[in-house]
Amino acid sequence: MKKVVVIGAGPGGLSAAMLLAHRGYEVHVYEKAACVGGRNRCLQLEDYRFDLGPTFWSMIHLAEEQFASIGKNLHEYMAVTDLSHMYDLYFADGEKLTVTRDQAEMSQRLATQFPGNEHGYQQFLIENRERMRALTPILRQPMQKWRDYIQPEVIRALPKLQLTKSLANELTRWFSAPNLQLAFGFQAKYLGMSPQECPAAFSILAFMEHEYGIMHVRGGLNQLSHSMAKIVQEGNGYLHLQQPVQQILVEQNRATGIRLANDEVVDADYVIINEDFAQAMTEQFAEGVLKKYTPEKLAKRKYSCSTLMFYLGIKQKYPDIAHHNIIFSDDYEQSLQEIFGEYTLPTSPSIYLQNASVTDHTLAPNGHSTFYILAPMPNNVSGADWNETQVEHYRQWIFSRIETKLGVKFQEHIQVQAVITPNDWQKNYDVYKGAVFNLSHQLTQMMTFRPHNQFEEIEGVYLVGGGTHPGSGLPTILESGRISAELIQKSHEG
Numbered sequence: 001m002k003k004v005v006v007i008g009a010g011p012g013g014l015s016a017a018m019l020l021a022h023r024g025y026e027v028h029v030y031e032k033a034a035c036v037g038g039r040n041r042c043l044q045l046e047d048y049r050f051d052l053g054p055t056f057w058s059m060i061h062l063a064e065e066q067f068a069s070i071g072k073n074l075h076e077y078m079a080v081t082d083l084s085h086m087y088d089l090y091f092a093d094g095e096k097l098t099v100t101r102d103q104a105e106m107s108q109r110l111a112t113q114f115p116g117n118e119h120g121y122q123q124f125l126i127e128n129r130e131r132m133r134a135l136t137p138i139l140r141q142p143m144q145k146w147r148d149y150i151q152p153e154v155i156r157a158l159p160k161l162q163l164t165k166s167l168a169n170e171l172t173r174w175f176s177a178p179n180l181q182l183a184f185g186f187q188a189k190y191l192g193m194s195p196q197e198c199p200a201a202f203s204i205l206a207f208m209e210h211e212y213g214i215m216h217v218r219g220g221l222n223q224l225s226h227s228m229a230k231i232v233q234e235g236n237g238y239l240h241l242q243q244p245v246q247q248i249l250v251e252q253n254r255a256t257g258i259r260l261a262n263d264e265v266v267d268a269d270y271v272i273i274n275e276d277f278a279q280a281m282t283e284q285f286a287e288g289v290l291k292k293y294t295p296e297k298l299a300k301r302k303y304s305c306s307t308l309m310f311y312l313g314i315k316q317k318y319p320d321i322a323h324h325n326i327i328f329s330d331d332y333e334q335s336l337q338e339i340f341g342e343y344t345l346p347t348s349p350s351i352y353l354q355n356a357s358v359t360d361h362t363l364a365p366n367g368h369s370t371f372y373i374l375a376p377m378p379n380n381v382s383g384a385d386w387n388e389t390q391v392e393h394y395r396q397w398i399f400s401r402i403e404t405k406l407g408v409k410f411q412e413h414i415q416v417q418a419v420i421t422p423n424d425w426q427k428n429y430d431v432y433k434g435a436v437f438n439l440s441h442q443l444t445q446m447m448t449f450r451p452h453n454q455f456e457e458i459e460g461v462y463l464v465g466g467g468t469h470p471g472s473g474l475p476t477i478l479e480s481g482r483i484s485a486e487l488i489q490k491s492h493e494g
């Protein structure tokens with residue numbers, strides 16, 4: 001029986017571990033933290049429970065398929081709600097748009113609020129259905145070598161992807177109203193990018209929501225990681241929490257195992273890295289082992305933005321605030337320029353507010369709520385000093401802005417709160433430069449140009465998670481787990 005070691009129990013690592021543990025491998029997951037999930041873990045503050053990171057989950061059928069491939073029914077592990085009211089958008093000019101799961105209702109809403117744009121919406125759906133069909137084979141197979149590009153389905157797909165055009169530009173074909181260009185373009189932030197730098201192909205991000213919906217899981221999306229961890233242990237898999245890996249051991253360019261921080265050596269036939277990609281490259285190999293991903297070369301790569309987070313436990317219910325809300329910056333272009341162009345702190349950042357208690361009563365005590373607040377910030381290339389004064393400045397600015405734009409009062413009802421700054425992401429969560437959405441997704445860092453699932457530099461090493469193909473975001477991260485698991489199987493099964 002082949003033995004596999006997985007470094008990190010984030011969703012990418014758990015996906016690969018779960019599949020392999022049910023396909024005849026002995027799998028050992030070593031996780032530095034005291035709990036599973038990585039950025040997809042649960043954050044508990046007194047009686048309130050939050051998702052630390054991901055809150056939007058789309059394309060759940062990919063996960064259902066993955067679970068089913070090892071005889072598991074995802075819905076026996078998680079209670080999933082398909083949100084009919086997907087999100088509310090608050091624009092700078094005071095307009096508010098409710099985005100619904102029902103496309104006919106959405107079309108009607110657009111016809112009323114943005115007359116004429118409902119036709120663009122229909123066209124957006126038609127063209128992106130086609131684009132999604134074209135892109136799927138690329139996202140679902142390894143892109144290891146140049147010859148992967150000359151497979152017929154990839155060649156057919158490439159022209160549909162408009163890879164050299166920007167998303168911002170692409171959206172003007174469907175929507176004349178600037179607010180709608182925002183409504184269908186802000187999803188670039190999921191990749192930690194601006195719509196200007198994000199390739200047009202990523203119009204599929206908004207499409208995914210409109211076509212496949214946005215799911216909430218009772219107890220939070222962290223339940224996805226908890227479920228996968230359970231399934232790992234139901235198979236031939238073992239979780240080792242609070243066991244940081246110190247180094248991957250390499251002999252004659254092949255991984256032979258790992259050394260833990262407590263100096264214990266664990267032999268393995270395969271090593272899967274789920275730790276943040278660039279962070280792992282900087283700390284998991286002895287000096288001189290890597291040639292392509294040296295610290296200097298890693299520093300030249302482009303990374304996503306970071307986030308400033310507030311998690312609030314509140315002694316009030318807010319039934320009139322949607323589950324997901326986005327309050328756009330008063331000057332969206334300027335805030336993008338500050339975050340992505342100049343790496344300076346934004347004057348008026350956009351804000352995402354999740355009021356999950358409106359859907360899920362298990363997250364807070366009766367009559368109470370959890371507010372999860374995210375503001376995009378430059379990654380730590382900015383050199384920003386996230387001292388208490390800086391955090392306090394944003395706390396006051398962001399909280400007041402939410403109160404003004406949504407017409408609610410919550411500050412005097414806060415019972416408990418936590419904050420995570422870009423520096424904290426780097427120091428406490430091992431995220432390289434605090435770039436929480438990983439390597440960014442411009443053409444030069446996608447597909448074959450992204451670090452490969454079967455690691456290019458050392459044999460026996462595989463990558464999973466947001467830093468490898470097909471990319472950052474839960475659906476693609478789960479796919480990275482499936483792709484790497486299958487590559488491992490193929491490597492000795494032929």
Ligand SMILES: Cc1cc2nc3c(=O)[nH]c(=O)nc-3n(C[C@H](O)[C@H](O)[C@H](O)COP(=O)(O)OP(=O)(O)OC[C@H]3O[C@@H](n4cnc5c(N)ncnc54)[C@H](O)[C@@H]3O)c2cc1C
Pocket residue numbers: 007008009010011012013030031032033036037038039040052053054055056057190243244245246274275276307374429430436437464465466467472473474475477
């Ligand atoms: C604030 C935020 C919001 C997000 N929102 C969304 C969203 O709404 N939808 C979406 O699809 N995606 C979202 N994402 C992106 C993405 O889905 C998550 O970041 C996801 O958790 C990344 O998974 P991963 O498997 O790449 O790695 P991670 O979740 O980072 O897991 C890596 C694991 O490796 C462990 N580790 C690190 N070093 C070591 C070591 N030396 N030894 C052992 N273990 C180690 C870490 O502790 C961690 O558990 C969001 C991310 C963030 C941060």
